[in-house]
Amino acid sequence: QKEVEQNSGPLSVPEGAIASLNCTYSDRGSQSFFWYRQYSGKSPELIMSIYSNGDKEDGRFTAQLNKASQYVSLLIRDSQPSDSATYLCAVSRDDKIIFGKGTRLHILP
Amino acid sequence: DAGITQSPRHKVTETGTPVTLRCHQTENHRYMYWYRQDPGHGLRLIHYSYGVKDTDKGEVSDGYSVSRSKTEDFLLTLESATSSQTSVYFCAISQGALNEKLFFGSGTQLSVL
Numbered sequence: 001q002k003e004v005e006q007n008s009g010p011l012s013v014p015e016g017a018i019a020s021l022n023c024t025y026s027d028r029g030s031q032s033f034f035w036y037r038q039y040s041g042k043s044p045e046l047i048m049s050i051y052s053n054g055d056k057e058d059g060r061f062t063a064q065l066n067k068a069s070q071y072v073s074l075l076i077r078d079s080q081p082s083d084s085a086t087y088l089c090a091v092s093r094d095d096k097i098i099f100g101k102g103t104r105l106h107i108l109p
Numbered sequence: 110d111a112g113i114t115q116s117p118r119h120k121v122t123e124t125g126t127p128v129t130l131r132c133h134q135t136e137n138h139r140y141m142y143w144y145r146q147d148p149g150h151g152l153r154l155i156h157y158s159y160g161v162k163d164t165d166k167g168e169v170s171d172g173y174s175v176s177r178s179k180t181e182d183f184l185l186t187l188e189s190a191t192s193s194q195t196s197v198y199f200c201a202i203s204q205g206a207l208n209e210k211l212f213f214g215s216g217t218q219l220s221v222l
Binding site for chain 1: 149150151152153154199206207209210211212213214215216
């Protein structure tokens with residue numbers, strides 16, 4: 001079982017709709033959870049962090065965490081063409097942080 | 110912008126030559142990291158540092174060494190470059206604790222011919 005798993009995509013979403021990105025992880029000792037956005041040819045950029053079960057909202061972004069199901073997701077409301085990128089899920093415990101391979105998101109104008 | 114500068118941005122070298130990549134930060138962060146990113150593998154940790162002269166290995170450290178003689182500089186050296194080390198290399202810092210929120214430099218595209 002891969003430690004952090006994401007669907008590679010591409011996930012195509014119409015402009016203005018909600019994009020839903022999912023991530024599962026295998027280590028129940030994981031403590032911190034992150035979403036990074038990476039545009040083609042650029043470096044990853046932190047967009048959300050979440051540490052406890054439930055939802056965390058920041059502007060158009062909502063991160064959701066369910067530790068019992070070992071599942072973390074990112075919702076992007078009112079999707080814009082500028083949201084087209086690869087989204088990396090990262091899961092951390094004290095001694096390591098593991099990145100998923102990313103989901104490519106394409107917002108259709 | 111976490112004040113991270115990587116150099117060079119691009120480098121082409123030949124198999125067997127030594128290569129050093131530099132990461133410079135301006136905000137006195139304790140923790141610094143070197144990652145490589147390859148298609149199909151995602152981001153993988155090479156080495157990290159938790160202070161001056163304090164470093165440790167990541168999951169893909171073979172063929173790489175690092176040094177941190179000053180808080181602001183973290184160097185990654187490929188002692189004898191191989192074609193399998195062709196990759197994009199990212200330096201990162203974390204604000205606060207080890208393996209907490211990471212902020213990345215712009216990356217170095219390294220090609221080993």
